Amino acid sequence: MPDRYVLAVDQGTTSTRSLVFDRGGRMVAVRQREHRQHFPRPGWVEHDPMEIWANTRWTADQVLADVGAAGGVVALGIANQRETTVVWDRATGRPVLRALVWQDTRTAELVSELCARPDAGLVPERSGMAIAGYFSGPRLRWILEHVPRARERAERGELLFGTMETWLIWNLTGGPEGGRHVTDVTNASRTLLMDVRSCRWDPDLLAFFGIPAAMLPEIRPSVGMLGTATALAQPLPITGALGDQQAALFGQACFAPGEAKCTYGTGSFLLQNTGTELVRTRSGSISTVAYQLAGEPVRYALEGSVAVAGALVQWLRDGLGLIGTAPEVETLARTVADNGGCYVVPAFSGLLAPHWRGEARGLVAGLTSYVTKGHLARAVLEATGWQTRDVVRAMAADSGLSLPALRVDGGMTTNNLLMQFIADALDTPVVRPMVGETVSLGAAYAAGLAVGVWSDVEALRRNWHRAAQWTPSPETTRALTAEYPRWERAVQLSIAWGAP
Amino acid sequence: MPGTVQSVERAAAILHVVAGTRGALGVTDIAEAVGLAKTTTHGLLRTLLHVGFVEQDRETGRYTVGPGLRRLGSPLDVNEVRSRASNWADALAARSGHTVRLATLAGEEEVVVVHHVFRPDDSAQELEVGVALPARTTGLGKVLLAHSPEPRAARNAPDGRATELAEVRARGWAAERGEHEPGRGCIAAPVRGPGGPVVAALGVSGPVTSLFDGRGAPRGLLLGMVTDAAAAVSRELGYGGA
Ligand SMILES: Nc1ncnc2c1ncn2[C@@H]1O[C@H](COP(=O)(O)OP(=O)(O)OP(=O)(O)O)[C@@H](O)[C@H]1O
Ligand SMILES: [Mg+2]
Numbered sequence: 001m002p003d004r005y006v007l008a009v010d011q012g013t014t015s016t017r018s019l020v021f022d023r024g025g026r027m028v029a030v031r032q033r034e035h036r037q038h039f040p041r042p043g044w045v046e047h048d049p050m051e052i053w054a055n056t057r058w059t060a061d062q063v064l065a066d067v068g069a070a071g072g073v074v075a076l077g078i079a080n081q082r083e084t085t086v087v088w089d090r091a092t093g094r095p096v097l098r099a100l101v102w103q104d105t106r107t108a109e110l111v112s113e114l115c116a117r118p119d120a121g122l123v124p125e126r127s128g129m130a131i132a133g134y135f136s137g138p139r140l141r142w143i144l145e146h147v148p149r150a151r152e153r154a155e156r157g158e159l160l161f162g163t164m165e166t167w168l169i170w171n172l173t174g175g176p177e178g179g180r181h182v183t184d185v186t187n188a189s190r191t192l193l194m195d196v197r198s199c200r201w202d203p204d205l206l207a208f209f210g211i212p213a214a215m216l217p218e219i220r221p222s223v224g225m226l227g228t229a230t231a232l233a234q235p236l237p238i239t240g241a242l243g244d245q246q247a248a249l250f251g252q253a254c255f256a257p258g259e260a261k262c263t264y265g266t267g268s269f270l271l272q273n274t275g276t277e278l279v280r281t282r283s284g285s286i287s288t289v290a291y292q293l294a295g296e297p298v299r300y301a302l303e304g305s306v307a308v309a310g311a312l313v314q315w316l317r318d319g320l321g322l323i324g325t326a327p328e329v330e331t332l333a334r335t336v337a338d339n340g341g342c343y344v345v346p347a348f349s350g351l352l353a354p355h356w357r358g359e360a361r362g363l364v365a366g367l368t369s370y371v372t373k374g375h376l377a378r379a380v381l382e383a384t385g386w387q388t389r390d391v392v393r394a395m396a397a398d399s400g401l402s403l404p405a406l407r408v409d410g411g412m413t414t415n416n417l418l419m420q421f422i423a424d425a426l427d428t429p430v431v432r433p434m435v436g437e438t439v440s441l442g443a444a445y446a447a448g449l450a451v452g453v454w455s456d457v458e459a460l461r462r463n464w465h466r467a468a469q470w471t472p473s474p475e476t477t478r479a480l481t482a483e484y485p486r487w488e489r490a491v492q493l494s495i496a497w498g499a500p
Numbered sequence: 501m502p503g504t505v506q507s508v509e510r511a512a513a514i515l516h517v518v519a520g521t522r523g524a525l526g527v528t529d530i531a532e533a534v535g536l537a538k539t540t541t542h543g544l545l546r547t548l549l550h551v552g553f554v555e556q557d558r559e560t561g562r563y564t565v566g567p568g569l570r571r572l573g574s575p576l577d578v579n580e581v582r583s584r585a586s587n588w589a590d591a592l593a594a595r596s597g598h599t600v601r602l603a604t605l606a607g608e609e610e611v612v613v614v615h616h617v618f619r620p621d622d623s624a625q626e627l628e629v630g631v632a633l634p635a636r637t638t639g640l641g642k643v644l645l646a647h648s649p650e651p652r653a654a655r656n657a658p659d660g661r662a663t664e665l666a667e668v669r670a671r672g673w674a675a676e677r678g679e680h681e682p683g684r685g686c687i688a689a690p691v692r693g694p695g696g697p698v699v700a701a702l703g704v705s706g707p708v709t710s711l712f713d714g715r716g717a718p719r720g721l722l723l724g725m726v727t728d729a730a731a732a733v734s735r736e737l738g739y740g741g742a
Contacts, residue, residue: 024594024595025594026591026594026595027587027588027590027591028591030587324570324577325577325580325583326583327577327579327580327582327583328577328579328580329579330579331577331578331579411583414579414582414583414586414615415579416627416629416630434590434593434594434617434620435590435594436586436587436590437587465594465618465620465621465622466618466620466622466625467590467593467617467618467620468616468617468618468627469618469625469627470627
């Protein structure tokens with residue numbers, strides 16, 4: 001009998017990937033395509049939804065062809081960049097404007113207005129999250145305010161709203177010809193429009209943000225039938241969808257309360273499973289939906305979101321031209337023994353967890369004529385390590401649990417210098433699993449569970465194997481603990497710098 | 501000029517034009533600039549694309565200087581190689597059940613491990629990235645020596661080693677059966693960069709008895725897994741115009 005394969009689409013901030021996995025959770029094929037980043041004004045970040053849809057279709061059809069007759073692909077799972085917002089015309093399938101990306105800060109003013117309203121307390125109370133420009137609700141509101149006739153058209157049901165998975169599923173299942181307009185519960189939980197307990201659109205939240213219910217997709221479990229992808233070379237049931245960070249949690253087999261992972265891509269995101277319990281946070285982490293299997297209660301997680309991790313390395317490459325490719329940052333950093341007193345706070349669009357200061361702006365601190373590009377490269381990598389320490393500390397305070405080991409994944413985990421720094425900065429072993437593409441793996445797991453490729457989450461847990469481990473060295477750990485207050489000072493400076 | 505190869509001259513002319521222009525150029529522009537027919541120019545460009553000397557924009561179809569030319573003469577960054585190899589090295593370890601290592605040559609006598617994936621049995625293992633191994637007695641080293649243009653001394657060694665390296669070159673993989681550490685072995689294959697030079701060796705290692713059968717041949721599907729993974733990493737690095 002041929003092996004049963006599962007196709008996963010990882011629609012990320014910088015690229016779209018399609019991967020095929022076998023029952024052992026091993027990658028069989030992969031195709032990837034980058035899409036353009038549009039920066040029409042400072043603080044604005046946009047993607048072309050049509051380009052992303054074309055890349056999704058191309059990469060998926062390519063891997064299906066790569067696998068060919070070797071095995072039967074039986075299901076499709078989707079993971080996506082979260083909070084990125086698309087509004088399109090139901091009849092034509094054309095977006096009314098480009099997608100507003102999660103890094104986009106144009107809603108800052110709108111958000112402070114909303115925060116100042118006397119009834120603003122409703123939002124954290126119902127949605128579980130504080131009002132912030134990071135989430136999709138304010139972006140949707142912005143679009144309705146700025147696109148001519150958008151609100152009346154939305155009220156008449158002519159315009160549809162979706163995060164990326166919704167946009168892709170609608171197109172995959174037929175687009176204007178009967179496409180399914182659905183979202184998964186993890187993505188819906190990032191809009192500020194959903195009641196985080198009942199997992200339904202909340203009429204009071206919709207009223208607060210002024211969003212017509214007619215444009216919203218139906219909220220579905222992350223694991224279960226979502227529609228049939230008839231637009232692909234081989235029609236496949238779409239049976240899994242998750243936000244990329246939740247997908248990574250799933251792909252890392254963090255199914256028990258207390259289990260956690262940190263993904264290092266464009267940003268870095270620490271998520272810890274809290275089971276069926278929604279934890280009220282006080283220390284700067286947020287409570288979010290982790291996943292839901294059809295017919296089962298929702299599982300929650302604590303999250304420490306860091307907006308800029310790998311993106312800082314990209315800035316070193318594209319903004320400064322100091323390196324030719326992202327991995328070369330390690331070569332450059334290894335030309336020196338330490339950071340030379342230099343710290344980089346990458347608050348490009350404010351700081352997310354644990355500070356939540358949208359006004360903060362980036363800075364390079366500690367410059368002397370001694371500092372070289374090697375030191376700068378080190379400071380760039382260390383910024384990701386220090387930020388991990390910030391969110392780990394906040395999460396430990398919120399959950400009361402300490403991490404026995406940090407499970408990591410994402411593109412930056414091939415950087416040994418960085419991984420060792422994180423182990424030392426946290427005084428915790430850092431462990432990478434055999435599949436670095438855990439976002440895709442999580443989407444494949446979700447889809448495969450729904451169609452019986454895997455019997456249950458325990459079967460998935462058995463697929464997890466350690467591929468690498470970085471162990472903290474006591475001496476370095478002591479030195480970094482002594483150094484940490486300097487980093488904290490730099491963070492405070494970046495917040496003060498951005499203050500109006 | 502006697503003895504010049506016309507297509508090489510034409511390719512060089514095209515590269516001068518492409519490298520000498522700031523933006524991207526279409527086939528028609530290039531053909532006009534070098535004074536050749538469009539079809540001839542197109543054929544030459546396809547070959548230059550294949551070896552990575554030019555790059556083509558997916559949307560506009562226009563050409564710019566490719567990564568192979570920009571990097572000409574400078575070795576591929578090892579951290580870049582690790583990053584590109586990672587997915588396939590993981591899949592090889594998961595599928596074979598063995599330790600996977602990727603190495604590059606450091607001088608004529610040693611290789612350095614640039615990437616290491618643990619044996620997938622969750623036992624305690626130490627990361628070996630940065631560790632130096634002897635080139636002559638390891639599978640990874642043999643692959644690299646066999647394809648290295650420099651260490652002729654090693655290839656011309658008087659003992660059977662020269663023959664072994666010639667064999668490694670011809671068949672496309674190397675075996676290590678206890679020469680470095682008693683009872684330990686390795687099956688390794690070359691990883692190629694843009695244009696074809698071997699830039700690294702990828703191999704699985706473990707007990708000799710689990711890698712090779714009684715007659716010393718690689719067991720079951722192991723060899724194919726290693727050479728497939730090495731080919732996939734080569735593609736990832738831009739070998740074959742990918
Ligand atoms: N070896 C490396 N060292 C440091 N940073 C790296 C390295 N390799 C990749 N990166 C960074 O990691 C990021 C790419 O990682 P990954 O592919 O996981 O992200 P991504 O999935 O594209 O992110 P997203 O899902 O947000 O689009 C880039 O920002 C890049 O700068
Ligand atoms: Mg990603």
